[in-house]
Amino acid sequence: MMKELPRIDLTSATPGSEAERRAAFEIDRACKQVGFFTLSGHGIAPAVFEEAYALSRAFFRQPLDAKNRCRLQSGFTMAADDYTPYGYSGMLEENAYAYMGRKGLPSDYVEKFSVGRLIEDDGARLPFSTDAEGQRLRAALKAYFRECEALTARLTELFSIALDLPRDFFAKKTSASTDSLRSLLYPQLSTELVNDQGMGEHTDGTLLTMLAQTGPGIQVKERGGSWITPTLERRDHLIVNIGDLMARWSNDEYVSTPHRVVLSGGERQSLAFFKLANDDALIECFPKFCKDTPAKYEPVVYKAFSLQKMNALFGVGDAGRA
Numbered sequence: 001m002m003k004e005l006p007r008i009d010l011t012s013a014t015p016g017s018e019a020e021r022r023a024a025f026e027i028d029r030a031c032k033q034v035g036f037f038t039l040s041g042h043g044i045a046p047a048v049f050e051e052a053y054a055l056s057r058a059f060f061r062q063p064l065d066a067k068n069r070c071r072l073q074s075g076f077t078m079a080a081d082d083y084t085p086y087g088y089s090g091m092l093e094e095n096a097y098a099y100m101g102r103k104g105l106p107s108d109y110v111e112k113f114s115v116g117r118l119i120e121d122d123g124a125r126l127p128f129s130t131d132a133e134g135q136r137l138r139a140a141l142k143a144y145f146r147e148c149e150a151l152t153a154r155l156t157e158l159f160s161i162a163l164d165l166p167r168d169f170f171a172k173k174t175s176a177s178t179d180s181l182r183s184l185l186y187p188q189l190s191t192e193l194v195n196d197q198g199m200g201e202h203t204d205g206t207l208l209t210m211l212a213q214t215g216p217g218i219q220v221k222e223r224g225g226s227w228i229t230p231t232l233e234r235r236d237h238l239i240v241n242i243g244d245l246m247a248r249w250s251n252d253e254y255v256s257t258p259h260r261v262v263l264s265g266g267e268r269q270s271l272a273f274f275k276l277a278n279d280d281a282l283i284e285c286f287p288k289f290c291k292d293t294p295a296k297y298e299p300v301v302y303k304a305f306s307l308q309k310m311n312a313l314f315g316v317g318d319a320g321r322a
């Protein structure tokens, strides 16, 4: 039984180096085994994480009516089917089980503040407060978002090496993806709460997810069914997992592993970055994984693949929202 996640260190993994090939091979193995690994040596400065945590925490500490002013009216930025959320969402507003199409299960004890690619445009109208604190939060989340974009670009190059694909394969498939970043605050477990569910068991719909955390809380269900609680040696290390999109693309050779968050003795913050694909990207079994075995899935355009899940989460169609 696995106790900890595989660890990948990128310190010497410069493009073209032997260390890069080794890291690609280790990532490949981790994705087949558990679909999760921890990441160090990635080059994001500790201060970038700490700014994002500190300013998010200051935001969440405000009274509810101040936080409620930082919501998008529609909940979304553009058309009704554009599910890039921006701004605040409160405790028990979302339900990770519903996202999985499972009805009647408890909602999540977590507060979130979300941004997407529009954060890179300083002129974009986004639901931050206009005071100095609001603008500092915006700058901190922008800085972290940009680091996440750069790092996932590097990680997807490692995937392309592992998968015998051209180095720029994923860059082309993700050039206009509606990636998002969510800053999360989980409350301390207390007798006022009806359960210890920070986030119900789910898989991510993503290509990749990168998670930073201030302390343990996420639990990963390994293939045997037992739960691993990963710990990080340092607050600037990351937990990376692949999502349903990568699982499907790899003919399920890579696993999109269920995970959940359990509340405990202290408050916990996390930063979750979700890397997606272009709406028109064709998701068709990587040649490496359908040489000897037939492709399990029909080719699908990413937009069609993702809408089904998002409709369930946001209560469109019959999946409902708890």
Ligand SMILES: O=C(O)CCC(=O)C(=O)O
Binding pocket: 182, 184, 199, 204, 211, 213, 217, 218, 259, 261, 270, 271, 272
């Ligand atoms: O906050 C965490 O630790 C996990 C969040 C997560 O799994 C998600 O948002 O999909």
Ligand SMILES: [Fe+2]
Binding pocket: 202, 203, 204, 209, 259
């Ligand atoms: Fe998740």
